[in-house]
Amino acid sequence: MSTVVRLDDAVVTAGRFPVLTGLTLTARAGECLVLEGPNGAGKTSALRLIGGLESLARGSGEVCGIDLRRGDRREIRRHCGWLGHEGSFYDDLTVRENLTFAARAGGFDLAGLATSVEAVGLSQRLDVRAALLSAGQRRRLGIAWLVMRRPSIWLLDEPIAALDTSARIFLQGILEDALAKGVCVILSAHDNTMELRAPVSRLTIVGGRIEMGESS
Amino acid sequence: MIRVARLVAVKDLRVEWRSRVILWQVLPFGVMTLLLMGFAEGPETTLSPSVAAGLFYVVVLFVSMLVIARSATIESSPGTANSISMLGLDPAGVFLGKATAVFLEVLLSALILLAGTTLLLHLPLALALHSLPSVVLVVMGLSLAGTLYGALTSGLTGSPTLLPLLVLPTMAPLLIAGERTISAIATHQTWSSWLGLLIVFDVGYTVAGILLYGVVEDS
Amino acid sequence: MKKLAAQILGPTALVTTALTVYLGIWVTPQDDVQGNLARMLYIHPAAAWIALYVGFGTAIIASLMYLWPRTRSTAADHVAASAMEVTLVYTILTLITGSLWGRPAWGVWWVWDARLTSTAVLAVLVAGYLALRRAIDDPELRARRSAVLALVAAINVPVVHFAVVWWKTLHQGATILTPGSGILVHGIMAWTMLLSFIAFTLVYAWMVRERYRIAIRQQTRDDRELAHAVSARHSEGGAA
Numbered sequence: 001m002s003t004v005v006r007l008d009d010a011v012v013t014a015g016r017f018p019v020l021t022g023l024t025l026t027a028r029a030g031e032c033l034v035l036e037g038p039n040g041a042g043k044t045s046a047l048r049l050i051g052g053l054e055s056l057a058r059g060s061g062e063v064c065g066i067d068l069r070r071g072d073r074r075e076i077r078r079h080c081g082w083l084g085h086e087g088s089f090y091d092d093l094t095v096r097e098n099l100t101f102a103a104r105a106g107g108f109d110l111a112g113l114a115t116s117v118e119a120v121g122l123s124q125r126l127d128v129r130a131a132l133l134s135a136g137q138r139r140r141l142g143i144a145w146l147v148m149r150r151p152s153i154w155l156l157d158e159p160i161a162a163l164d165t166s167a168r169i170f171l172q173g174i175l176e177d178a179l180a181k182g183v184c185v186i187l188s189a190h191d192n193t194m195e196l197r198a199p200v201s202r203l204t205i206v207g208g209r210i211e212m213g214e215s216s
Numbered sequence: 217m218i219r220v221a222r223l224v225a226v227k228d229l230r231v232e233w234r235s236r237v238i239l240w241q242v243l244p245f246g247v248m249t250l251l252l253m254g255f256a257e258g259p260e261t262t263l264s265p266s267v268a269a270g271l272f273y274v275v276v277l278f279v280s281m282l283v284i285a286r287s288a289t290i291e292s293s294p295g296t297a298n299s300i301s302m303l304g305l306d307p308a309g310v311f312l313g314k315a316t317a318v319f320l321e322v323l324l325s326a327l328i329l330l331a332g333t334t335l336l337l338h339l340p341l342a343l344a345l346h347s348l349p350s351v352v353l354v355v356m357g358l359s360l361a362g363t364l365y366g367a368l369t370s371g372l373t374g375s376p377t378l379l380p381l382l383v384l385p386t387m388a389p390l391l392i393a394g395e396r397t398i399s400a401i402a403t404h405q406t407w408s409s410w411l412g413l414l415i416v417f418d419v420g421y422t423v424a425g426i427l428l429y430g431v432v433e434d435s
Numbered sequence: 436m437k438k439l440a441a442q443i444l445g446p447t448a449l450v451t452t453a454l455t456v457y458l459g460i461w462v463t464p465q466d467d468v469q470g471n472l473a474r475m476l477y478i479h480p481a482a483a484w485i486a487l488y489v490g491f492g493t494a495i496i497a498s499l500m501y502l503w504p505r506t507r508s509t510a511a512d513h514v515a516a517s518a519m520e521v522t523l524v525y526t527i528l529t530l531i532t533g534s535l536w537g538r539p540a541w542g543v544w545w546v547w548d549a550r551l552t553s554t555a556v557l558a559v560l561v562a563g564y565l566a567l568r569r570a571i572d573d574p575e576l577r578a579r580r581s582a583v584l585a586l587v588a589a590i591n592v593p594v595v596h597f598a599v600v601w602w603k604t605l606h607q608g609a610t611i612l613t614p615g616s617g618i619l620v621h622g623i624m625a626w627t628m629l630l631s632f633i634a635f636t637l638v639y640a641w642m643v644r645e646r647y648r649i650a651i652r653q654q655t656r657d658d659r660e661l662a663h664a665v666s667a668r669h670s671e672g673g674a675a
Contacts, residue, residue, distance in 0.1 A: 011661075011665060013573065013661065014572075014573075015572030015573065016572065016657065016660060016661065016664065017664065018661060018664050018665045018668055021665045021668045021669060022665065022669075048298070051298070051301075051302065052301075053298060053301060055573075055575050055576075057661070070504075074304050074307075074430070075304070077301050077302045077303075077304050078302070078303075078304035080302050081299075081302055082295070082298040082299050082301075082302050084295035084298060084299075085295075088295045088296060088298070088299035089296060089299060090227070090231055090290070090296065091293075092230075092231045092234040092235050093227070093230060093231065093234070097227075097230065101223065101227055102303065104223050105220070105223060105303040105305055106303065129234070142295075142299075145299065149302075149303075151302070207668040207669055207670075208665075208668050209669070361587075364583075364587060365587075368567065368580050368583060368584055368587075369567070369570075372567075372570045372571060373570055374570050375570075378563075378566060378567065378570055381559075381562075381563050381566055382560075382563040382566075382567065382584065384559075385556045385557075385559040385560045385563065386560065386587075386588070386590075388552070388553075388556045389553075389556075392552070417590070420590045421587075421590065424586065424587050424590065428583045428586060428587065431502060431579055431582075431583050432579070432580060432583050
């Protein structure tokens with residue numbers, strides 16, 4: 001499996017506060033990397049750095065071969081997809097309109113829209129505004145957005161928070177499917193309740209850097 | 217670039233259509249401000265066309281501030297901002313799309329406020345109609361510059377107050393040129409140089425936005 | 436060579452300014468119409484020249500250098516910010532001296548003519564640039580956005596320059612260069628005016644250099660504080 005993410009001693013600041021204090025990690029295509037740790041450890045910041053949404057204050061890194069310091073961060077972002085625990089789309093638009101926008105933005109055929117919606121179980125909610133969806137349905141819409149875009153790196157910020165058991169199982173299935181297709185999944189979690197039938201590495205971040213890690 | 221511009225413009229206009237913020241909040245604010253201008257002048261005062269024109273453009277400027285701020289916050293929720301950033305859209309297209317949506321929204325508001333100005337502040341109707349080309353150019357300048365400045369201040373502490381501080385001085389030439397055009401039309405003087413200024417301003421900010429929006433968006 | 440130039444910049448600025456003051460107050464004659472008021476000629480145009488062209492021009496060039504990948508550096512950002520701070524000082528000086536000059540000449544402290552108005556607008560634009568910088572903590576974000584703002588605000592500078600040509604205004608026509616005619620100020624007055632431009636430019640350069648040095652010291656302190664903060668976070672991790 002090829003390395004798609006490499007961080008070496010990465011330092012990221014928020015104002016004058018160092019949110020990452022020398023993070024070193026690698027992630028490979030088809031691998032699931034779970035970042036665990038307490039609140040404020042820097043898990044979300046690590047995801048944002050990998051996704052090209054933050055700049056490096058110190059250290060170095062590469063995502064899909066693009067240098068995080070000198071490379072085009074917009075190009076990095078095109079390789080990545082984001083799923084946060086907040087909404088990832090436009091609340092005032094319907095499910096269909098949100099996904100149509102995502103498809104057209106990426107230059108994808110709209111024929112894939114039906115498949116994505118079917119895969120996440122939102123076929124009956126196509127013309128419902130995103131603001132009116134339940135938390136679980138909003139998470140499914142975010143996943144449909146990812147499935148539609150097919151990025152090579154999925155960045156999921158606490159994806160199982162506020163999901164019931166059936167929703168978690170559904171999400172695990174989607175992730176296993178994506179991993180089998182060579183997607184690199186990097187997700188943050190408070191706890192160890194995500195069991196995937198795929199190679200999983202777990203890293204614990206504390207104080208902005210890796211405290212301990214293992215791969216399965 | 218044009219494909220992305222169309223996509224973003226349609227999306228922004230659709231969001232506005234669903235929320236109706238312009239219809240239910242911005243326009244009533246504009247009309248109320250016109251009324252307040254009338255109150256400030258007093259019931260016995262008859263405004264000259266140039267004063268009425270100036271007040272009209274001040275109200276349009278305030279209205280455009282609200283529309284620009286709203287446009288800049290459509291993607292303001294962190295999750296949405298992250299997801300949209302990941303799409304990697306051509307920034308020049310995003311700029312043109314957002315500016316187009318703001319232009320259409322502000323133009324609609326300006327036309328309604330122009331009608332309000334003829335009614336409430338007694339701007340002659342014929343004068344208002346003759347000044348339409350300059351109104352369009354002024355609104356275009358407001359939209360182009362405002363979209364760029366909206367991106368500059370988005371996500372910052374104090375952006376609701378920072379945006380007007382940055383935008384208002386930039387808009388001053390637009391207001392001057394707009395009001396002087398109407399005054400020149402009213403007094404049968406030449407106004408082509410004012411239109412020239414407006415065109416230069418609009419072209420300048422179009423080019424600036426296309427070249428620089430990506431730098432701002434990336435930061 | 437660079438060090439030598441830096442060492443003589445301050446004294447040279449001081450000497451040329453002193454010479455300008457001496458010539459401007461005691462040597463040059465009064466004007467036939469404006470009397471001693473005409474001695475504002477040795478302050479106001481030079482201040483305006485610095486504010487509108489030298490200061491703003493420096494900030495624009497430094498901002499361009501920051502945005503261009505090959506020349507991007509924190510030094511360029513510091514130069515742009517320093518230049519803008521000094522430009523604000525000179526812009527306010529231009530407006531104040533203009534008012535002082537205009538009151539006896541026009542009868543009012545302020546008139547809404549195009550050049551004065553545009554200069555006031557420029558002062559607010561520069562203040563807005565500094566306000567934007569204060570609102571952003573992250574150095575790279577601050578540098579990028581303020582560089583873009585400087586370039587965008589530069590659209591206003593040609594408006595100021597051509598204001599006198601485009602519009603009929605109350606303001607004096609271009610004093611040194613008018614389209615299609617020669618220089619209007621002659622003899623010792625012209626030389627003193629030229630010297631004032633040189634003096635003000637040197638003072639400007641000295642002020643920007645000093646402000647830049649302060650910015651560099653601040654950056655060094657910030658880097659040190661970041662290193663301490665990183666160590667402190669590592670301890671937090673160890674304690675956990």
